[in-house]
Amino acid sequence: xxxxxNKKTLPESTHEDAFDRLFIHEKISxxxxxxxxxxxTKKMIADTIRVMKVPYCGESAASIEEMIRGMRMATEGGExxxxxxxxxxxxxxxxxxxxxxxxxxxxxxxxxIPALAAEMVISAYNQSMDSWDQSSAATYLEExxxxxxxxxxxxxxxxxxxxxxxxxxxxxxxxxxxRDAFCDKHWNWNVQKKGLPPSAGKLRILCSKxxxxxxxxxxxxxxxxxxxxxQVETDSSCRLSLTDLEQKLRNLKTENLLPFxxxxxxxxxxxxxxxxxxxMADAARTNGLWFHVDAAYxxxxxxxxxxxxxLQGIERADSVTAxxxxxxxxxxxxxxxxxxxxxxxNYLNYHADYLNPEEDEQEGxxxxxxxxxxxxxxxxxxxxxxxxxxxGIKQFGEMVDHTIELALQTSxxxxxxxxxxxxxxxxxxxxIVFRYEHPVVKxxxxxxxxxxxxxxxxxxxxxxxxxxxxxxxxxxxLLNPRxxxxxxxxxxxxIEELGExxxxxxxHL
Ligand SMILES: *Cc1c(COP(=O)(O)O)cnc(C)c1O
Numbered sequence: 001x002x003x004x005x006n007k008k009t010l011p012e013s014t015h016e017d018a019f020d021r022l023f024i025h026e027k028i029s030x031x032x033x034x035x036x037x038x039x040x041t042k043k044m045i046a047d048t049i050r051v052m053k054v055p056y057c058g059e060s061a062a063s064i065e066e067m068i069r070g071m072r073m074a075t076e077g078g079e080x081x082x083x084x085x086x087x088x089x090x091x092x093x094x095x096x097x098x099x100x101x102x103x104x105x106x107x108x109x110x111x112x113i114p115a116l117a118a119e120m121v122i123s124a125y126n127q128s129m130d131s132w133d134q135s136s137a138a139t140y141l142e143e144x145x146x147x148x149x150x151x152x153x154x155x156x157x158x159x160x161x162x163x164x165x166x167x168x169x170x171x172x173x174x175x176x177x178x179r180d181a182f183c184d185k186h187w188n189w190n191v192q193k194k195g196l197p198p199s200a201g202k203l204r205i206l207c208s209k210x211x212x213x214x215x216x217x218x219x220x221x222x223x224x225x226x227x228x229x230x231q232v233e234t235d236s237s238c239r240l241s242l243t244d245l246e247q248k249l250r251n252l253k254t255e256n257l258l259p260f261x262x263x264x265x266x267x268x269x270x271x272x273x274x275x276x277x278x279x280m281a282d283a284a285r286t287n288g289l290w291f292h293v294d295a296a297y298x299x300x301x302x303x304x305x306x307x308x309x310x311l312q313g314i315e316r317a318d319s320v321t322a323x324x325x326x327x328x329x330x331x332x333x334x335x336x337x338x339x340x341x342x343x344x345x346n347y348l349n350y351h352a353d354y355l356n357p358e359e360d361e362q363e364g365x366x367x368x369x370x371x372x373x374x375x376x377x378x379x380x381x382x383x384x385x386x387x388x389x390x391x392g393i394k395q396f397g398e399m400v401d402h403t404i405e406l407a408l409q410t411s412x413x414x415x416x417x418x419x420x421x422x423x424x425x426x427x428x429x430x431x432i433v434f435r436y437e438h439p440v441v442k443x444x445x446x447x448x449x450x451x452x453x454x455x456x457x458x459x460x461x462x463x464x465x466x467x468x469x470x471x472x473x474x475x476x477x478l479l480n481p482r483x484x485x486x487x488x489x490x491x492x493x494x495i496e497e498l499g500e501x502x503x504x505x506x507x508h509l
Pocket of ligand 1: 107165166167168169171212214265267268269294295296297323335
């Protein structure tokens with residue numbers, strides 16, 4: 001075992017011997033070094049999770065910063081991994097414990113164990129998905145999993161897709177292809193070769209006010225500018241308003257502007273609201289718009305028995321964003337982009353002699369770089385594959401259903417108490433936005449801000465904070481299927497106690 005092989009007691013070794021212990025390879029020395037490193041690391045991880053009983057240690061940002069800034073970055077001679085792991089352990093004990101049941105702030109999930117096992121395979125084999133000769137068998141596995149997902153989404157036989165780094169990249173790809181397809185069809189203009197066409201300033205994208213900020217960010221990166229994004233009003237449930245969509249489309253026509261894409265959000269980041277996808281697909285067809293569905297959050301309903309119906313209309317999208325590092329419980333990063341008609345991937349196609357020469361394609365070799373904005377790319381498909389195979393569709397669906405049910409119960413529980421106002425009492429997914437209200441305090445904003453801070457620093461819960469109609473709100477994002485209504489009741493009780501004592505002490509604990 002390597003830990004027994006203390007560097008100092010080892011006989012003088014040749015260069016080759018020294019490098020042998022740094023890699024995993026055909027010789028037993030490399031395999032042993034790997035096994036030892038993994039054993040030590042996994043034990044350290046399990047230990048930190050066992051001793052951390054709370055979702056956050058509670059220490060101030062300043063003291064953690066000081067501790068980390070004091071760490072050695074490298075020494076000339078290197079150190080035993082065990083020694084390095086001591087510092088890593090210290091860091092982990094001062095990190096957010098995303099695996100904890102009371103860590104319910106963001107769309108940030110506890111990762112599934114089979115996916116953690118997959119990460120070991122992904123990193124050890126270090127395949128790159130850009131060219132066939134860097135990923136051979138993995139190329140086909142990613143393609144098969146994409147096809148399986150396309151079928152579940154109800155996309156037609158011409159559909160295809162790719163794994164991405166997440167929703168940001170997938171949304172960017174959707175709008176990039178939408179822009180290029182429009183310029184090609186409308187002006188016979190090749191954006192890839194010639195850049196933006198002379199009338200690009202007239203191009204417009206429509207989405208709801210609650211759409212993810214990456215729609216604007218993409219517009220800006222695509223040379224259209226943020227102002228090319230027209231924000232449609234939302235209804236009382238934070239879903240895109242169809243009446244306002246029609247109005248906005250009429251306005252654009254009178255102004256002689258050119259809408260080319262409509263983005264539907266399936267699961268808004270704040271409330272988990274789902275836009276009326278079917279009606280939006282109709283509007284997109286009537287107006288000749290590319291229909292992109294951002295299902296980064298809501299895409300998880302794909303495997304749900306009870307809630308699958310909420311995705312209706314997604315099968316009519318021209319492109320779809322899905323994120324597996326949210327409700328599919330995958331370690332970061334893991335996302336996907338789907339395309340109804342794979343021919344649109346041609347707008348991304350480049351041939352590099354060293355990587356994906358055209359002659360290879362004529363021979364039938366697959367190079368996935370043709371479907372991605374990335375070049376070197378991780379084999380993230382493996383972790384979803386191992387998770388789906390191991391957990392099974394039924395339990396996957398049950399996990400998601402449980403969290404949605406929990407959000408409903410939480411909402412009911414809050415409504416029983418006068419201390420809470422629930423902003424979205426009937427959540428479509430598993431996010432609950434609410435405010436703690438104190439009967440005497442007029443401005444509850446500061447109070448809610450304080451509660452958020454106090455919950456974190458007492459290690460009781462990691463909650464999110466957001467602003468709704470100009471007022472500070474708290475938010476539970478209930479991704480963890482292990483969180484129970486009992487856990488929630490305890491947290492609500494804690495919030496009420498905090499609110500009471502903050503009020504008594506004039507806003508201070
Ligand atoms: C999280 C999220 C994104 C961004 O995805 P990343 O994986 O963080 O890049 C986009 N859209 C929605 C609706 C999201 O919830």
